[in-house]
Amino acid sequence: MTRDPARASHASPPCLAADIAPDYFDPLAVDPQQAVDVARWRKAQRIALLQARAALSATDRAEAATAIARRLDTLLAEIAPDLTGKVVSGYWPIKSEPDLRFWLEALTRRGVATALPVVEVVSRPLTFRPWHPQMPMVRGHWNILVPDNRESLVPDIMLAPLVGWQSGGFRLGYGGGYFDRTLAACRAKGKKPIAIGVGLASARLQTIYPQPHDIALDHIVTETGRFA
Numbered sequence: 001m002t003r004d005p006a007r008a009s010h011a012s013p014p015c016l017a018a019d020i021a022p023d024y025f026d027p028l029a030v031d032p033q034q035a036v037d038v039a040r041w042r043k044a045q046r047i048a049l050l051q052a053r054a055a056l057s058a059t060d061r062a063e064a065a066t067a068i069a070r071r072l073d074t075l076l077a078e079i080a081p082d083l084t085g086k087v088v089s090g091y092w093p094i095k096s097e098p099d100l101r102f103w104l105e106a107l108t109r110r111g112v113a114t115a116l117p118v119v120e121v122v123s124r125p126l127t128f129r130p131w132h133p134q135m136p137m138v139r140g141h142w143n144i145l146v147p148d149n150r151e152s153l154v155p156d157i158m159l160a161p162l163v164g165w166q167s168g169g170f171r172l173g174y175g176g177g178y179f180d181r182t183l184a185a186c187r188a189k190g191k192k193p194i195a196i197g198v199g200l201a202s203a204r205l206q207t208i209y210p211q212p213h214d215i216a217l218d219h220i221v222t223e224t225g226r227f228a
Helices: 032-054 058-079 101-109 178-188
Strands: 087-089 113-118 127-131 137-139 145-147 157-161 194-198 219-221
Touching: 058 101, 058 194, 058 219, 101 113, 113 145, 127 145, 157 178
Parallel strands: 087 113, 087 157, 157 194, 194 219
Antiparallel strands: 113 127, 137 145
């Protein structure tokens, strides 16, 4: 997880489009030129933020993950005190993301169903496969480890790893738009998972220049605080 992001061959499972097509922009944006400009600005910010995150020591990253986990526990105690029958989706950490697998494992010991996002069809919403610590894993799309099963779950609570973020819940991810597509698809079906962005406080930006396709998260949790 300490590799140089500029040399990485793959990104987070939900978000690789920007690595494949650096000039990617969402065609639903009102002004195509503005969308291209924003995409280029985001790419530069993404590179800088990933480099800064990768430069952190393993100890600093572990401490940040522990602090984030504590704040997640506090948040869930407030918004979902009874997790019986609930599905919580996490993520498989890459590119120096906070590693919260220990937190997901703790949820499984409480009887909570946990899942990981999977790209089964490029440029389509994510699916979520059940996961637990003993789950066999296989290389999925873009060579990322995913649960070795075909079962699908619908998350009630969905974690989204952040590269950058701004107040109001807007997330800068890896550029593929998969979480936005997934949230939009859920809402179209009348479902609205609680979406929680998790990342570093130092990744806060004044703005990410939200575009029409960007969907604000319900909460953002960092090692230093919680933001709506």
